[in-house]
Amino acid sequence: MxxxxxxxxxxxxxxxxxxxxxxxxxxxxxxxxxxxxxxxxxxxxxxxxxxxxxxxxxxxVKPLRRAFLTGPLFQVFKKITPPMSQTEQEAVDAGTVWWDRDLFSGKPDFDKLHHFPAPRLSAEEQAFLDGPTEALCAMLDDWQITQERKDLPPEVWQFIKEQGFLGMIIKKEYGGLAFSNHAHARVVTKIATRSGTAAVTVMVPNSLGPGELLQHYGTEEQKNYYLPRLAKGVEIPCFALTSPEAGSDAGGIPDFGVVARGSYTDPRTGVLHENVLGIRLSWEKRYITLGPVATILGLAFKLYDPEHLLGKVDEIGITCALIPTDHQGVQIGRRHYPGSAVFMNGPNWGKDVFIPLEWVIGGASYVGQGWRMLVECLSVGRCISLPAMSVASGKLAAYTTGAYARIRNQFGLAIGRFEGVDEALARIGGHAYQMDAAQRLALIGLDMGEKPSVLSGILKYHNTERMRQVINDAMDVHAGKAVCVGPRNYLASGYGAIPVAITVEGANILTRSMIIFGQGAIRCHPFVLKEMRAAMADDAAAFDEAVIGHVGFVISNLARALVMGLTGARLVTAPKSGPTAQNYRDIVRLSSAFAFLADMGMATLGGSLKFREKLSARLGDMLSNLYIATAALKKFHDDGEPREDRPFVRWAVETALYDCQEAMNGFLNNHPSRVLAWGMRWIVFPLGMSLRGPADRVGTRIARALMEPTPARARLIEYMYLPKDAADPVGVLEHALHAVIETEGLESKLRRAQREGQLKAITARERLLEARGKGLISDAEFAAVERARQLKREVIMVDDFDQALAHPDPQAVRRVVI
Known part of the structure; x- marks a missing residue:
């Protein structure tokens, strides 16, 4: 014993x-x-x-270990590790890892997280948001843009160019604004709450495109000529990457160029250049934003050199060039029609178009470097553009739906008081908080000099999917008002744009099932990339060091997951006391469990995990939801942990952790080895799946906060454009909300008087007059109720048109019959 x-x-x-x-x-x-x-x-x-x-x-003892343990393992590892293509290698090497590495470690350092600086706007950036951005939003009529003009008005285009919206990322030495990534995102967010078309127009030149690529890789001559022109809108850029035969597989583009000698006329100068070394290009691109109106075309293609005019290699690789769109042979100008998301987007093509070698971005020394250039810059744009538009949708949905749910009545009760609507409002507010928090944390990293490639995939997928959810919930609550398209419908345009956000910059299906974990496992794991590089370099010593550390890492995470599962992570030291303390403990527990499951998945499935996309997607969901949970806690911390925001952060964190747990459950349920899956489940969930989603009462608090002008609501919709005009379909909401809240007691008094038989008139208007005549309400109260009812009618009215659906009736709100 x-x-x-x-x-x-x-x-x-x-x-x-x-x-x-x-x-x-x-x-x-x-x-x-x-x-x-x-x-x-x-x-x-x-x-x-x-x-x-x-x-x-x-x-x-290293010699013994290498002889009996890691040496034989090294030989096996080299055989089973799938080879990396050049494009895969460049994608893996691109960007940086940051907070995502902590989450993959199984032991995230929350002190480090909370020491990251809180996002702040400079005085210049704040002035731009309060000045030109506010003015631009006031100029935008989304109905006119999307349904009548199908483009921005000329004066809006001119304002965007003159005010420097197209040069937010360009350095001041070239005439740009040189804004922080945080400011760039907030400008896009604010515009997007008013018009998706305008937001896309502004965001694309500041995202992946000629401006970004030129600043990083351009020759001095290219920078000095193009960047000032881009900053002031003299040139409108687009970047052509997607081909009909290569969408998400951008590395497989069929567009090609051949190094050759030829002649061309420079459209900028009109000068003929003969017998120069250049490239003969043939390409067909589609889905190119700003393509129909671009004056300068960024083009990605595969470059070949069969005559060895540049070197000894036949296939040089993906290359990026900058071509004036009025250059001979460039075909551009036609448009795609992406539904209600009306923005300039279209195809372009060319056959045997000759360009000089100096038009390659970076010059001759950067031929074949195009893919590396693209993937290094892509992580920045994917953290900003679409996530910012998703955040805008969350803010708009939260603001409008919360107000509408308080203003709109059924059965004598604000519809937001019904639990079904309450539940939808909670999801809208909670997801809006998650989206904003997730992007804020990534923007902090960008402004610290990071290029978080894994986090950019997480943001792209999860923010756009949450955008889909919040818009759908908002549509449900608004019901018929959101279904009938017209100038008063502030949701239809965003609803129609959802497929665009889901599809572009890497289709969401691919991003979730292959990219997030596929790239995260290699980049963020403390040992996997070291092992792979050792295998590719045939370096047994480096492999020995990496694999022995990896074994210890797996054993540690196994122990940590088991112990924290048995104790509910109550022995973990939380960096904060109070209501969020257990959230931090649960994150540490799930981080260790995730790291353990990820290692077991890679060890047991090997290279086949790359093709088991459902399992890979669930591993990606684990990492993503851990990131979202920590981002929500970081936002709450940076905002000063206001008491009013507790329901929002609680919903955001508990939902993310519950989703993480569900992803683990799905992974274990579908692992091909049932015995191994049983063992892993016993380690990760020794007492069963103990985490629960947020309680109904938490959601109700969120719903109530959105239905009133509360501080929590104001923080959630920060950086949203809020029109003040009561004639504006969004602007009227605040006027109506205050008026309805102020007269709720009077309306209740009138209903009670009707039930008691004091008011006998048939219509609501006549009963109101009767109440004043009988002294039940004063003249001032009569005026307040009448105003509130008129504003309420402005809110709930739906546009109607002539039979050709050409002209809405602007006076429909005055059409009072009963």
């Missing part, structure tokens, strides 16, 4: 060492000491000592 107790103590000790990630030498020393005690002090057979000593020798 004593020996069993000793063994139990030893197991607990080893579990503790693994939990605290003790170094191998310390664990080995303690194991050796424990074995010696059992053999010498308790009479255990000396064979155990020999076995333990041999095992420890193999683990700690």
């Amino acid at each position: 004593t020996v069993l107790i000793c063994v139990a103590i030893a197991v607990v000790a080893l579990l503790a060492l693994a939990y605290w990630r003790a170094p191998l030498w310390l664990s080995s020393l303690l194991l050796l000491a424990g074995t010696a005690y059992l053999v010498l002090g308790r009479g255990v057979h000396w064979g155990w000592a020999v076995t333990v000593l041999a095992l420890l020798a193999v683990l700690n």
Whole structure:
């Protein structure tokens, strides 16, 4: 019995060492000491000592370890590791890892998280938001843009150019605004709450495109000529990457160029250049935003050199060039029609178009470097553009739906008081909080100099999917008002734009199922990339160091997941006390569980995990939801932890952690090895799946906060454009909301008087007059109720048209019959 107790103590000790990630030498020393005690002090057979000593020798003595353990494993690893293509290698090497590495470590450092600087706008950036951005939003009529003109009005285009909206990312030395990424995103967000078309027009030149690429890779001549012209809107840029045969597989583009000598006339100068070294291009591109109106075309293509005019390689690789759109042979100007998301987007093509080598971005020294250039810059744009538009949709949905749910009545009660509507409002507010928090944290990283490629995929997928959810919920609450398209419908345009956001910059299906975990597992894991590079370099020594660390990492996460699962993570030290303390503990627990499951998935499925996209997607969901949960806590911390925001952060974090748990459950349910899956489940969920989504009462608090002009609501809709005009379909909401809240007591008094038989008139208007005549309400109260009812009618009215659906009736709101 004593020996069993000793063994139990030893197991607990080893579990503790693994939990605290003790170094191998310390664990080995303690194991050796424990074995010696059992053999010498308790009479255990000396064979155990020999076995333990041999095992420890193999683990700690490098020559023995490499001979008997890591060396044979290295040979197997080299055979089963799938080879990387050049484009895959460049994608893996692109960008940086940041907070996502902490989440993959199983032991996130929250002190580091909260020491990241809170996002702040400079005085210049704030002035731009309050000045030109506010003025631009006031100029925008979304109905006119999307339904009548199908384009921005000329004066809006001119204002955008003159005020520098197209040069927010360009350095001041070239005439740009040189805004922070945070400011750039907030400008896009504010515009997007007013007009998606205008937001896309502004965001694309500031995202992945010629401006970004030129600043990083352009020659001095290219920078000095193009950047000032781009900054002031003299040139309108577009970037052509997607081909009919290569959408998400951008590395497989069929468009090509051949190094050759030829002649061309420079459209900028009109000068003919003869017998110059250049490229003969043939391409067909589609879905190119700003393409129909662009004056300068960024083009990605594969470059070949069969005559070896540049070197000894036949296939040079993906290359990026900058071509004036009035250059001979460039076909551009036609438009695609992406439904209600009306913005300038279209195809372009050319056959045997000759350009000089100096039009390659970066010049001749950057031929074949196009894919690396693109993937390095893509992470920045994907963190800003579409996530910012998704945040805008969340803010608009929260603001309008909350107000509408308080203003609109059914059965004598504001519809927001019904639990079904309450539930939808909670999702809208909670998802809006998640989206804003997720982007804010990524923007902090960008402004610290990071290029978080994995986080950009998380933001692209999860923010646009949440955009889809909040708009759908908002449509449900607004019901017929949102279904009938017209100038008063502030949701239809955003609803119609959802497929665009889901599709562009990497289709969401692909982003979730392949990119997030596929790239995250390699980049964020502390050992996998080291092992892969060691295998590719045939470096057995480097592999030995990496794999022994990896083994310890797996054992540690196994121990941590098990211990925290058994204790509910209550032994974990939280960086904060109060209502969020357990959230931090649960994140640490799930982070360790995720790291363990990720390693087990890669170890047991190997290269086939790349093709088991459903499992890979669930692993990506785990990482993504851990990121969203920590981002929500960071936002709450940076905002000063206001008491009014507690329901929002609680909903955001608890929903993300519950979704993470569900992803783990799905992974375990579908792992091909049922025995291994049972073992992993016992480690990760020893007491079952204990996490629950947010309680109904939390959602109700969110709904109530959105239905009143509360501080929490004001923080949630920060950076939204709020028109003040009561004639504006969005602007009237605030007027109506205040008026309805102020007269709720009077309306209740009038309904009670009607039930008691004091008011006998048939219509509501006549009963109101009767109440004043009988002295039940004063003249001032009569005026207040009449005004509130008129504003309410302005809110709930739906546009009607002539039979050709050409002209809405602007006076419909005055059409009072009963």
